[in-house]
Amino acid sequence: MASRGQVVAPASSFPSAGLIRRRPIVLGLAGLAALAVALAAGVGFGSVAVAPGETLGILTSRVLGLDVTRTWSAATEAIVWDLRLPRVLTAMVVGVGLAVAGATFQGLLRNPLADPYVLGTASGAALGAAIAVLIPVRIVFLEFGLLHGFAFLGALGSVVAVYRLSRIGGMAPLTSLLLTGYALGSLMAAGLAMAMHLSGAALRQIFTYLLGSFDAASWGRLAGAAPLVLVGVLLVMSRARALNGLLLGEETAAHLGVDVRRERVTLLALGSLITAAAVAVSGLIGFVGLVVPHVVRLLVGPNARLVVPLSALFGAGLMTFADLAARMLGEIPVGVVTAVIGAPFFLVLLRRSRTGYEL
Amino acid sequence: MRARPIRPTLVLLLALLAAACSQAGATPTPPATPSPAIPPSPSASPPTAGFPVTLTDYSGTDVEIPAEPETIVSLTPAATEILFAIEAGYRVVGKVEDIANHPPEAADVPVVATFAGVDIEKIVALEPDLVIAGGNGGTPEDAIERLRALDLPVLVVYAADIEDVFTDMEQIGVAAGEAERSRDLADAMRAQFDAVDAATRELDRPRVFYETGDQPAIYGVADDSFVASMLELAGADPITTGSSTVWEMSQERLVAEDPEIILLGDAAYGVSPEGVAARPGWAEMTAVEANAIRPIDDIVVTRPGPRLVQGLHGLVAAIHPEVEISGASSPPSSASPAASGG
Numbered sequence: 001m002a003s004r005g006q007v008v009a010p011a012s013s014f015p016s017a018g019l020i021r022r023r024p025i026v027l028g029l030a031g032l033a034a035l036a037v038a039l040a041a042g043v044g045f046g047s048v049a050v051a052p053g054e055t056l057g058i059l060t061s062r063v064l065g066l067d068v069t070r071t072w073s074a075a076t077e078a079i080v081w082d083l084r085l086p087r088v089l090t091a092m093v094v095g096v097g098l099a100v101a102g103a104t105f106q107g108l109l110r111n112p113l114a115d116p117y118v119l120g121t122a123s124g125a126a127l128g129a130a131i132a133v134l135i136p137v138r139i140v141f142l143e144f145g146l147l148h149g150f151a152f153l154g155a156l157g158s159v160v161a162v163y164r165l166s167r168i169g170g171m172a173p174l175t176s177l178l179l180t181g182y183a184l185g186s187l188m189a190a191g192l193a194m195a196m197h198l199s200g201a202a203l204r205q206i207f208t209y210l211l212g213s214f215d216a217a218s219w220g221r222l223a224g225a226a227p228l229v230l231v232g233v234l235l236v237m238s239r240a241r242a243l244n245g246l247l248l249g250e251e252t253a254a255h256l257g258v259d260v261r262r263e264r265v266t267l268l269a270l271g272s273l274i275t276a277a278a279v280a281v282s283g284l285i286g287f288v289g290l291v292v293p294h295v296v297r298l299l300v301g302p303n304a305r306l307v308v309p310l311s312a313l314f315g316a317g318l319m320t321f322a323d324l325a326a327r328m329l330g331e332i333p334v335g336v337v338t339a340v341i342g343a344p345f346f347l348v349l350l351r352r353s354r355t356g357y358e359l
Numbered sequence: 360m361r362a363r364p365i366r367p368t369l370v371l372l373l374a375l376l377a378a379a380c381s382q383a384g385a386t387p388t389p390p391a392t393p394s395p396a397i398p399p400s401p402s403a404s405p406p407t408a409g410f411p412v413t414l415t416d417y418s419g420t421d422v423e424i425p426a427e428p429e430t431i432v433s434l435t436p437a438a439t440e441i442l443f444a445i446e447a448g449y450r451v452v453g454k455v456e457d458i459a460n461h462p463p464e465a466a467d468v469p470v471v472a473t474f475a476g477v478d479i480e481k482i483v484a485l486e487p488d489l490v491i492a493g494g495n496g497g498t499p500e501d502a503i504e505r506l507r508a509l510d511l512p513v514l515v516v517y518a519a520d521i522e523d524v525f526t527d528m529e530q531i532g533v534a535a536g537e538a539e540r541s542r543d544l545a546d547a548m549r550a551q552f553d554a555v556d557a558a559t560r561e562l563d564r565p566r567v568f569y570e571t572g573d574q575p576a577i578y579g580v581a582d583d584s585f586v587a588s589m590l591e592l593a594g595a596d597p598i599t600t601g602s603s604t605v606w607e608m609s610q611e612r613l614v615a616e617d618p619e620i621i622l623l624g625d626a627a628y629g630v631s632p633e634g635v636a637a638r639p640g641w642a643e644m645t646a647v648e649a650n651a652i653r654p655i656d657d658i659v660v661t662r663p664g665p666r667l668v669q670g671l672h673g674l675v676a677a678i679h680p681e682v683e684i685s686g687a688s689s690p691p692s693s694a695s696p697a698a699s700g701g
Contacts, residue, residue: 048484075486078509083480145501200604202496208476215476216501218508331476 024306027299031313035092038320042088046327048079055080082219090217090225090281091323091334092316095288097229097278099315102289103296103307104236104271107243108264109174116275116289119181119268120158123188125279128154129209130195133202144224147209148280155276158184163268211333212285214323221281228277232270233312239267243304287338288315288322291346298349318342414530417494418503418515427536428488434472434502435493437524437664438516439465441531442491444665445540452485455498459658461666477502483509489534493517518663521588525549527663544665551668552592555675558684559594567595567678568618568646570635571606571657572625579608586624589660589667593674594682595620614640621646622677624661626654653677 044055054072058080061068101116109118117123128150135146166173166180196206236243242263245253250260275289296310322337329337411425432453433439439454443462453471460466471481477499482490490506492498494517506513514534516527525545532541567590572578580586582603590597598616600608621644623630632652641647655677659670675682 046480047478048480073486075483078483079480082509083483145504198604200496200606204496205499205501208499213476215479216505218505330473331478 024300024310027310028313031310031317034317035313035320038317038324039088039092042091042320042324043080043084045324046079046084050076050080059085086219086222087214087217087323088320090222091214091319093222093226093229094214094278094282094285095315095317095319096233096312097274097315098285098289098319099292099311100233100236100308101271101275101278102315103293103304103311104243104267104274105289106293107247107304107307108267108271109178110247110249111174111178112294113290114178115286116271116278117284117286119162119177119272120185120188121155121272121275121279122284123185123192124154124156124158125151125276126154126206126210126284127188127191127195128152128157129283130192130199130206133199133205134195144221144280147205148221148224151209151283152276152280154188155279156272158188159268159272163265209283212283212335213326213331214282214334215331217281225277225281229274232274232277233308236267236270236274237305237308239263239270240304240308243267243308244302247302247304285319285335285338287335287342288319291342292318295346295349410536412533414514414534416515416530417517420507420513420515422512422514422534424489424512424514424534426488428534430485430487430489431535432471432482432485432487432490433468434477434491434498435516437518437527437662438491438493438531439468440662440664440666441528441541441544442535444544445528445532445535445537447535447537450535452487453482459662461664472498472502477506479505479509482506482511487511489514491516491531491534495519518585520585521552521592521667524663524667528665548665548668552671555671555684556592558682559592559675559679562594562679562682564594564596565619565678566598566616566645567620567622568598568608568613568616569622569655570608570625570630571661572628573630577608577610577613578606578625579613581606585663586661589671589674590678593671593678595674595678610640614644617644618646619649619651620678621652622674623652623654624657627657630654 043059044050044052050072054076057068057070058072058077060066061070062081098116102114105114105116105118106112108114111118129147131154132146132150162177162181162184165184166176168176192206196203199206242253242258245256245258246260246263246267248256253263254260279285292315293307293311296307296314300306300310318338318341319334322341323334325337325341326332326334410427411423413421413423416422429450430452431442431447431450433442433451434455436455436457436459439451439457440461442448442451443465448462448464451465451468454465454468455472455477456470456474457465469481471478471485479502490511490513492503492506492513492515494515497517498515503513503515514530516530518524518527525548528545528548529538529541532538532544535541569580569586569590570577571580571586579600580590580597582599582601584599584603587597587599598613598618600606601612621635623632623635632650632654635641635652636647636650646652656670656673659666660674661670672684675684
């Protein structure tokens, strides 16, 4: 595949060289604009109608500390400030996290089907959450309950286990990683099924977690997850060169001066940390992590320097719009919306891509 | 069109992100657990009509209700029925979706929660003085926590057994400022339950299987469950699943236990006695041979509310048709506390 590893996508597949150079900037600006619209819409709309002026008043008085004349009730302020805003921002952070983790795992594993959940993260998190539901002890720390903690630890623990089990002589070959991830994932899925069988009335809690939702977002939970996700994303961005190298294959990467073993472990750890933080607050939301990086690659080529930040932007936008749609449609699972929006868009792009497409 | 609002919004976005991060780092935002200012009184829930009142609820939380609530949100169908029965129905401004609204007026109350979830936004907008939620997963725990974090008084009720139904009723009454009515209602129900118990205690107890569902598997009642104790009160020897958490009924176990009567709590969902008799392997059961498969109104048997007496009478009629219980024919809709009120 000719385009692999080139910093900018091959000119032959696009109309003009000037447009290509400008394309990432245009896409970036469009992404930012879409995100801003998503933020405004996400805070402005909900199951209760709040006048735009009141929303704006609440935001300016809270954010900028301006002394705006209060024309709204305390309930309205709680709806906008304590319910909607943390929810929208959590959707953005989780969207950023899943899209970047997806881009990382796809590059790292050189597998187009990789997503943030590929190495057992999803089943680990789900099993952790289910076990937490079965434990009749209530612990709340900084708004994080047992469920969030166990989901986080389950996600991280499963990746550590997969990595250690797949190591052969110090290195973990890609195929071995993927297969171990699959095997361990299946085992944990069995554990999840058992936990669901035993859960009785708490089954709904597990079910809600499996479907994913931002309904439970709060400032405290956002404050817990956002630093992990955002720092992780920045660190992945700073390793774009290594990610580009790894995409060419281990040998080539080594020739290019990339410390393959170290970079792979680092990126694996970062991707897993981001995913774990995201699934701990939102539950399991599919599709964003798989499709967003592909869409970005189809648009700007495979260079990780562009793919990672643009994935972050598009992931945030898609997730925020998906959550808004899910809310407006009566709290349907947000994963349904991400799939319904994302899949057709992805198919269209895939069919229009004249050069064929590979990672 | 959209071009103008975008740039200010962008600035706003960045400002918001910055504010959110700095705020979250610096100050602990609303505490997750409500801080009960008043220590629990020695006798946890005194049934007095005076406000403010502090009640220790099913979740172990001390719920302080500062004044008689003018607006109430009910997140369990049973609580909705109880509130209407103690004449606090006109103050219910929001309720959980209910497939069997009772009394009919309850149908007009706006829905703020469904099986899929609780619409916190709608509840906050109603500014309720009291929210009554279901324990043990009846209302998602997360929703209860968030409502409390928003400083709404949430009273969690859950009836694990029949006595709990009466205490829940009394507690809801105290919380809603209708302590006397609720106590009268509970006392009247206790008396009617005692009457049924007295009438059925000495009878032969047929083995009864109460079916709660047939899709995808056969579901019965768990050991020591609410429905199991209702069946025992109605003079039955209930066939249960063999576990206190599992409601799925092993068909082998059912055949081995050989029910003498099968009650179809799932009759409202299209299960018919003919269909049950035709199930492979069921023909050998005594109940099927004797044609003792009876549909039953499930809601009044399983919903821990004022119509439970009606449910119990329905069970007795299905299990011991020969027994006459005084007062059993009284119109069920008027779950009136007046009977023992004087």
